[in-house]
Amino acid sequence: MITQNTIQQILSRLDIVEVVGSFVKLKKRGANYLGNCPFHNERTPSFTVSPSKEIFKCFGCGKSGNTVSFLMEHEKLSYVEALRWLANRYNVEIEETETSPEQKQAQQTADSLFIINAFAQKFYAQKLLETEEGQTNGLSYLKERGFNKDIIQKFGLGYAPDGRDALTKEAIAAQYNSELLQKTGLVVERNGQLQDNYRDRIIFPIHNNSGKVIGFGARLIKKNDKAPKYINTPENELYVKSKLLYGTYFARQAIDKADECFLVEGYTDVLSLHQAGIENVVASGGTSLTQDQLRLIKKYTSNLTIIYDGDAAGVKAALRGLDMALEESLNVKLVLIPDGEDPDSYVRKVGEKRFREFVQENKKDFILFQLDVLLKDAGNDGAKKADVVNQVAETLSKIDKTEDFTKQQDYIRQCADTLKIDEAGFTALVNKFIRNRLASDKKLPFEEAQHFEENAKKAAVNEYDDNTYNLLFKDELQEREIARVLLEYGNREWENGELTAQYIFSELPEEDLFENESVLQILHEYKSHLESGEVIDKNFFVYHPDNKLSTFAVSLMQFKYEQSHHWKEELSQSTGYQKSLFQQDYKTFLHLVNRENAKELEHYLKIEEDRTPQEIISAITYLKLKKIKKLLIQNHADMEKASPSGQMTLFLTHQHLKQMEMELTSQLGSVIVK
Structure with a gap:
């Protein structure tokens, strides 16, 4: 494992503009x-790189991240591979933590194999x-092909000579x-002597995701x-x-x-399509698809189109691995090349445009x-039709x-219609396969597996439809704003030598x-x-090894515009309603403005301007206010159910919460409607 000291050295030296500029x-x-x-x-540039924040953001497709995640996404590298790059x-x-002798030996062997393959x-x-x-x-x-x-x-591509x-x-x-030469498969021992394994063959190097040669495919030229x-x-x-x-590379x-x-x-299918200008293509090598x-494929896209020969063997090969593709949530389509052709010959015959x-x-x-294939068979x-129903139901259970x-x-609806069977009964059969698999895979009792299945179905609805619930109980914006100001300003001085982070934690001590x-x-x-006495900044999270957390940290800072003095002055003359909108999140205010007025607003905005301490206080106050509103609603619900003796306590609680709410709103300059 790469040491933290090495990682910090890398992060301190890198320049996001320089790295991204190598590719864009x-x-x-x-x-x-x-x-x-x-x-x-895209034709109009919308990909923005901020050197001060060390992040990138595309306002077209929404991709965002840091230097390391850019390399991971663009070059399809792992976190460690990106750091090594x-x-x-x-x-x-690169310094690495203690590794076992076996791990060291495996790494040394791998490094040696890379070198030998590059030589070959x-x-x-x-x-x-x-x-x-x-x-x-x-x-x-090759030219004949x-x-x-x-x-x-x-x-x-290369050629292996016919010599021994x-x-x-x-x-x-x-x-x-x-020994390593033999491990690569390039050399074999026959009759006590080392000889070439590939002779008079076309050599197809096979690359890993970073472009290094990891192996070879060797095709016979002459018929034998x-x-x-x-x-x-x-x-x-x-x-x-x-x-x-x-x-893939x-x-x-x-x-x-x-x-x-x-x-x-096949290899030649890939070469011909690339040569024709169709580059989003990889080959399975004629073997059954595996989960790995x-x-x-899922690393790059969820849409897989299999293009195989139209003969019986091609159809059979195409259908292999279907269930695994469904389990990976891939959207799979199939195209069969007609008239005894394969993708290699067909694209050369009809050209890129017609092939597409x-x-x-x-x-x-x-x-x-x-x-359709199963029904024809x-x-x-x-009895065979009954088997088809079961087979299709089992396949659909993988989704x-x-x-x-x-x-x-x-799919259940379409398949039931094609099979001419009752849809409800077919749904029950699919669910039965789901329960059986859950019980088998997770070793759950049947009843628990059934309950698990029902919960999974209910979870298809991601959120309650009640807008009131969303407005009052979903504190996403307020919580994100606290995290943002902590990352942006946490290590700055607040008052009397206290850090801003210390002030924030003192105001919001309860993590619940x-x-x-x-x-x-x-x-x-x-x-x-x-x-522990360690002061960290936003880059600790922007470059966090937890990719989910790193992406979240980046999302907190990806603002196209920031507040200018002119904007503040204009808002100081605005209504209380406009002020409250702005103070909570002035970017939300921007989104409310008609796009046609965007140019007129440009002079109110400028990029990369610092925020004020009032913004930190505002973020804390809004979160407190949101929480108090939730407590008020809960207290009101309790009052409706409480006994007469308990209502007085709840009423006093209500008054106390309302007083706190009034104090907070007065700080924000907002109007509360009773």
């Missing part, structure tokens, strides 16, 4: 920088492009370890019934086939922008397509996430005032560091 063309605009968002297609960029030596990729590429044998055998084959030099170089030990000799001469068409790297510390999809940004991933079977591969049109016109819903056999409840109900979990976590961690 930025122009200075006032105190901030502006560019086209790399996460969605930054450490390498800013020449920070360069060797094969050089043999393909710069030797007579490679050009005659390998390059001519329609691949140009640009796509060959982009994917780093061409690679082995060069690797040994370069002093690479023979005794040799396998493809040889792949054996599994090792780097290469685990079930967790990989070919072409080259497709990740295109998938992000298109919000859709095309899945094909589907989760890899064909995909769009021929997308089939995965579940309904599976149902069943024919008029009643059990709360957010997918409506989608599941739509808060309901938002992220706000509570910020308060708890801030207070804990404060009590």
Whole structure:
């Protein structure tokens, strides 16, 4: 694990404008920088980088974060991988906490395999492009298949010479370890001698998400019934086939922008589509989809379109892994290529435009397509039809996430109609499969599993519809504002040497005032560091290793405009109602203004201006006021149910709360309607 000292060194040196500017063309605009968002297609720049706050925000698609999360999102790196990327960029030596000898050995082996693979990729590429044998055998084959030099170089394709030990000799001469060479699968031992494993084959390097070569696929060029068409790297510390999809590194940004991933079977399918300009495509390598591969796709998009051959084998391959895709909440569509073609040959035949049109016109819903296939196989056999009903019901039971409840109900309705069965009975059958799985997976008693299922269904409604409840009891804005002022100003001096954070905690000592979990976590961690004598600032949370908390911290500071002196002066002449709106959240006031008046308001606003102590007091006061309102409502409900003897105590409580409310509102200058 990377030490906190190293992380702090990285964070102290990084420059968000420099890092983001490596991937996005930025122009200075006032105190901030502006560019086209790399996460969605846009013509008018709405992607803003704030160097002072060290955050980015796209006002088009809503993506936001810090330097580390930008790398994680844009380059699809893990938190640790992003830190390593930054450490390498800013020449920070990485220190790691104590690791076991086994862990050290595994890391050293992985690092060595990366180095050997990089060496082999360069060797094969050089043999393909710069030797007579490679050009005659390998390059001519690739050109016959329609691949140009640009796509060959982009994917780093190579050629393995036909000789017995061409690679082995060069690797040994370069002093690479023979055991590690065998672990990569590049070299094998036969009859006591090391030999090349790949001979007279086209080499397809396989990259991880950061672009490093982790393995190879080697395709036979000449027909040979005794040799396998493809040889792949054996599994090792780097290469685990079930967790990989070919072409992910080259497709990740295109998938992000298109919000859709095309899945094909073979390496050449990916190459041909990329060459045609369709880059949001990866390949499964012809194997059944695994949960890890589907989760890899889910990192980029929830929309998966499988494009396979239209023959029986292609249909069968496409249907594999359907249940797992549903469990991952992927929206899966299927496109079958006609007339014995595959994606590789079809895109070369019809071109990019027609291929895209064909995909769009021929997308089939995965579940309904599976149902059609099963019904055709069943024919008029009643027993087989009953099996189809059970199979489809079990498939639909996998759609059990709360957010997918409506989608599941739509499928139940459509499938029941196609099967010509009672919808209510079919719903009961789907729920039975849900209960059985819950009881099995969680080892719950049947009754408890049934109760769990019913609660899950009820949870599809995310919030009460009663607007009064939302207004009076949902303290989201007030709680977020407390967290924001704490992050922005907590380490500044308040009065008599006291920090602003200490003042806030003294005014709001009880954490049970808060309901938002992220706000509570910020308060708890801030207070804990404060009590131990450590002063932290907003960057502690903006760069927090908990990605959820980091994103929340960023969201607290992502304001496009901030209050100017002119705005304050104008509001000082405003009505009490306008003042109260502004003082609670002047940005809410902005949203109430007609967009047509936006230009007239520009001169009232300026970016990056500091806030005042009154804002902190206002945030605390509004939260207190909100809590008192809740207590008043609860007290009123108790009075209606109380006995005559108990009503007097509750009445006195009511008077005390009203007095507190009046004092707080007088501080805010608001009018309370009794």
